[in-house]
Amino acid sequence: MPELPEVETTRLGIMPAVVNHKIKTLTVHEPRLRWPVPAELSALAGQRVTSLTRRGKYLLFHTKTGTALVHLGMSGSLRLARPDEQRRKHDHIELLLDSGYMLRFHDPRRFGCFLWLTGPPEQHPLLVDLGPEPLEEGFDGHHLFQHSRGRSAPIKSFLMDSHVVVGVGNIYANEALFKAGIHPLRAAGRISARRFDRLAEEVRQILAFAIRRGGTTLRDFVNGHGEPGYFQQELDAYGRGGKPCKTCGHPLKETRLGGRSTVYCPQCQH
Secondary structure, eight states, rough: OOOOOHHHHHHHHHHHHHHHEEEEEESOOOOOOOOOOOOOGGTTTBBBEEEEETTTTTTEEEEESSSEEEEETOOEEEEOOOSSOOOOTTTEEEEEEESSSSSEEOTTTOOEEEEOOSSSSOOOOOOTTTTOOTTTTTTTTHHHHHHHTOOOOOOOHTTTTTSSSSSSOHHHHHHHHHHOOOOOOOOGSOOOHHHHHHHHHHHHHHHHHHHHHOOOOOOTTTOTTTTOOOOOGOOHHHHHHTTTTTTTTOOOOEEEOOOEEEEOTTTTTO
């Protein structure tokens, strides 16, 4: 699944061709996404995109009349193409822009969404209960410590809870816990404030670095220009089960937590 750095990389990549440009036409080839594409989305045609923001893993295309709320699902992407470029099989929605580009929403599994909001976006049910952004004010070790008290859930599950903090998906939770030296199965409520300070800092650094590196190449993720990310080449934990720890050389262990791969070093993480 595209995680926060992949979504942010997409946002930054398509912004120049989208923001302050008019959507000339909107074409929906396949409305059966995670939620049906609403007929009201047709209001986008003729509108100028005033800004393009991100909330967690959601992208928001703001116009004067409303906001398009987009999620890339499990393997989706938004990609800029020339209008005469042949449409791919799973290009379900196309936005022709006066910048000369066609913005295509590609979603093979159809787990993503493309919705139309006329009210305040922050009050939409998909956004209203989200936690703070990990790269903005409001997220720090104190926040994690306060929300973890009395919680017996594994720290990795706690860190991936979007009500606690948004956008820390499986890959980056593995990496942040490795960098912070915290065992992913340790109960969140048993971690000290000092260790949460370190963990919050590692989350911020890893996500920021991944954005600079263009996100992580997983399955068919590409950025807004169809280019892969490169952060995967620098992963310390995720996908390295059984390989030597880059810090101590001990073999990394891999287990399943919540149906997701969890990799850690039994020597360095406790």
